[in-house]
Amino acid sequence: MSTRSYAVTDSITMLRRDLKKILRYPTSVIFIVGFPLLFLLLFVYVFGGALGTSVANLGNGSTSYVDYIVPGLVVMTAATGSLGTSSSVNVDMTEGIIARFRTMAIFRPSILIARVVSSMMQTLTSMALIFGVALLMGFRPTAGIGEWIMAIGLLALATFALTWLGVAFGVAAKTLDAASNAPFPLIILPFVGSGIVPTESMPNGVRQFAEYQPFTPIIETLRGLLMGTPIGHNAVIAIAWCVGLSIVGFLWARKNFNRDRTQ
Amino acid sequence: MAITARGLRKSYGDHVVLDGIDLDIAEGTIFSLLGPNGAGKTTAVKILTTLIKADGGQLTVGGHDLAREPDAVRAMIGVTGQFSAVETLLNGEENLLLMADLWHLERRHGRRRAAELLERLDLVEAAKKPVITYSGGMRRRLDLAMTLVGSPRVIFLDEPTTGLDPRSRRGMWQLIRDLVADGVTIFLTTQYLEEADHLADRIAVLDHGRLVAEGTAEELKRRVPGGSIALRFADVAAMDAAARVLGQVTRHDDDLSLHVPSDGAVATLRSVLNQLDSASVAVENLSLHTPDLDDVFLALTGNMERKASA
Numbered sequence: 001m002s003t004r005s006y007a008v009t010d011s012i013t014m015l016r017r018d019l020k021k022i023l024r025y026p027t028s029v030i031f032i033v034g035f036p037l038l039f040l041l042l043f044v045y046v047f048g049g050a051l052g053t054s055v056a057n058l059g060n061g062s063t064s065y066v067d068y069i070v071p072g073l074v075v076m077t078a079a080t081g082s083l084g085t086s087s088s089v090n091v092d093m094t095e096g097i098i099a100r101f102r103t104m105a106i107f108r109p110s111i112l113i114a115r116v117v118s119s120m121m122q123t124l125t126s127m128a129l130i131f132g133v134a135l136l137m138g139f140r141p142t143a144g145i146g147e148w149i150m151a152i153g154l155l156a157l158a159t160f161a162l163t164w165l166g167v168a169f170g171v172a173a174k175t176l177d178a179a180s181n182a183p184f185p186l187i188i189l190p191f192v193g194s195g196i197v198p199t200e201s202m203p204n205g206v207r208q209f210a211e212y213q214p215f216t217p218i219i220e221t222l223r224g225l226l227m228g229t230p231i232g233h234n235a236v237i238a239i240a241w242c243v244g245l246s247i248v249g250f251l252w253a254r255k256n257f258n259r260d261r262t263q
Numbered sequence: 264m265a266i267t268a269r270g271l272r273k274s275y276g277d278h279v280v281l282d283g284i285d286l287d288i289a290e291g292t293i294f295s296l297l298g299p300n301g302a303g304k305t306t307a308v309k310i311l312t313t314l315i316k317a318d319g320g321q322l323t324v325g326g327h328d329l330a331r332e333p334d335a336v337r338a339m340i341g342v343t344g345q346f347s348a349v350e351t352l353l354n355g356e357e358n359l360l361l362m363a364d365l366w367h368l369e370r371r372h373g374r375r376r377a378a379e380l381l382e383r384l385d386l387v388e389a390a391k392k393p394v395i396t397y398s399g400g401m402r403r404r405l406d407l408a409m410t411l412v413g414s415p416r417v418i419f420l421d422e423p424t425t426g427l428d429p430r431s432r433r434g435m436w437q438l439i440r441d442l443v444a445d446g447v448t449i450f451l452t453t454q455y456l457e458e459a460d461h462l463a464d465r466i467a468v469l470d471h472g473r474l475v476a477e478g479t480a481e482e483l484k485r486r487v488p489g490g491s492i493a494l495r496f497a498d499v500a501a502m503d504a505a506a507r508v509l510g511q512v513t514r515h516d517d518d519l520s521l522h523v524p525s526d527g528a529v530a531t532l533r534s535v536l537n538q539l540d541s542a543s544v545a546v547e548n549l550s551l552h553t554p555d556l557d558d559v560f561l562a563l564t565g566n567m568e569r570k571a572s573a
Binding site: 002003006009010013016017020021024025095096097099100101102103104105106 | 312313314334335337338340342344346347348349350351352353357361364365366367409413
């Protein structure tokens with residue numbers, strides 16, 4: 001008897017379970033949107049006046065700081081989503097329900113598959129909300145339909161990678177505290193990259209780090225697609241990072257997933 | 264046989280949790296694994312329910328080899344663990360329907376089964392309320408209902424009544440008895456001797472990873488030498504007098520009582536009373552003590568402890 005034949009049915013059942021919980025208790029969505037939204041408001045309305053004029057020379061004629069910062073904060077949403085995923089996976093793992101699932105003849109990977117899909121839906125919805133608010137605040141992307149489709153594809157890929165990392169953190173962490181702290185650096189990375197200010201303005205050392213960390217090429221590619229700034233090699237590097245992080249996250253999550261966690 | 268084990272072993276590092284356990288549990292019976300905290304009961308359940316792997320031993324559940332066909336085993340079993348395995352953010356009915364989906368029941372059948380179990384476990388009123396609002400007893404009942412959704416043939420109950428109030432405990436016992444009436448096999452762990460005595464067809468006592476005794480409740484009780492007659496006196500003088508008359512007794516000076524070994528026969532009791540009468544010793548209070556599982560348990564596990572520390 002193989003449970004593989006239940007792969008689709010069980011994944012859908014698990015996905016329904018996840019979505020029901022998210023819709024009923026949308027606190028995680030509030031956190032995922034709240035963090036980047038707060039920064040959006042803070043940076044545009046508080047720091048924007050001072051930063052804007054020196055930063056927003058996008059080379060495409062736009063001098064609006066909101067146009068510069070939105071790609072970085074949207075990518076940051078993938079990181080806050082990852083953090084949300086990590087904590088909810090950790091709560092799940094340490095509660096008895098997962099132990100119950102393990103004693104049932106179901107397609108086991110369906111638990112993680114559903115988690116990744118529901119987290120992605122949650123994060124992508126959050127990104128749409130950020131875009132919505134940004135548009136109200138005067139964000140004026142120059143992208144056409146084609147660019148938008150590619151931008152959404154890129155965001156989905158980045159979200160996929162960071163969600164798997166979040167799942168891996170959540171499965172590996174021994175406590176909920178650890179699970180919600182471990183992905184925190186991911187939220188900071190857009191700051192130490194080209195998310196808020198261009199990397200050229202940073203001192204040596206920081207600047208090298210900023211240019212070689214995964215968020216910068218992703219942000220630069222997104223900015224290029226949305227605002228028409230030059231993309232160069234960034235697209236390839238961004239995709240490579242996403243694929244690499246997905247694989248690491250997936251393998252790491254799988255390694256720890258089969259351990260019994262209830263004590 | 265519903266469950267068999269030969270030489271089941273499991274250790275965590277240097278710590279041996281199960282040290283060569285043999286089990287033969289017949290279909291349609293309640294088997295109770297009895298032992299103090301940390302004896303290895305939960306580990307045994309986790310292994311038999313495919314949650315963790317044994318280090319060694321031949322194990323079958325429902326005729327399927329645990330190591331070779333874990334999914335076939337999973338398709339036959341239901342588990343209610345020590346910690347509640349319910350989805351606290353969903354309501355009771357949704358929890359049952361989730362189980363029905365995961366058992367791959369046909370939709371209508373799943374709904375009917377859920378309704379039936381809500382009724383049977385007295386959760387109809389709470390069906391639409393989120394589980395987070397349930398009391399401990401209700402959660403436990405829902406947990407059991409979830410285990411029953413797929414009509415498993417072998418059910419593992421790991422300390423199903425720990426933490427329940429006496430009334431809920433009685434209710435749970437009745438449910439467990441009803442289950443066996445349907446021909447289901449039950450593997451029950453408990454630290455309550457009374458529970459094992461009430462429910463189990465066979466009991467095995469687990470201590471420090473070994474089975475120190477196995478049999479029916481009656482067989483186990485027989486392994487403990489005799490009961491006693493407890494006689495309480497008004498003062499030390501009366502107690503001393505009685506002790507002189509009766510000869511072979513155990514003195515309990517703290518509550519002025521003597522314990523006379525007894526097989527529980529009326530003749531023995533009468534002879535003790537006659538002896539006291541003819542010596543004119545007044546007894547204030549008398550009670551008969553027949554060996555119960557507590558004695559068995561203490562005798563068996565106590566011995567092991569002494570052996571271990573020797």
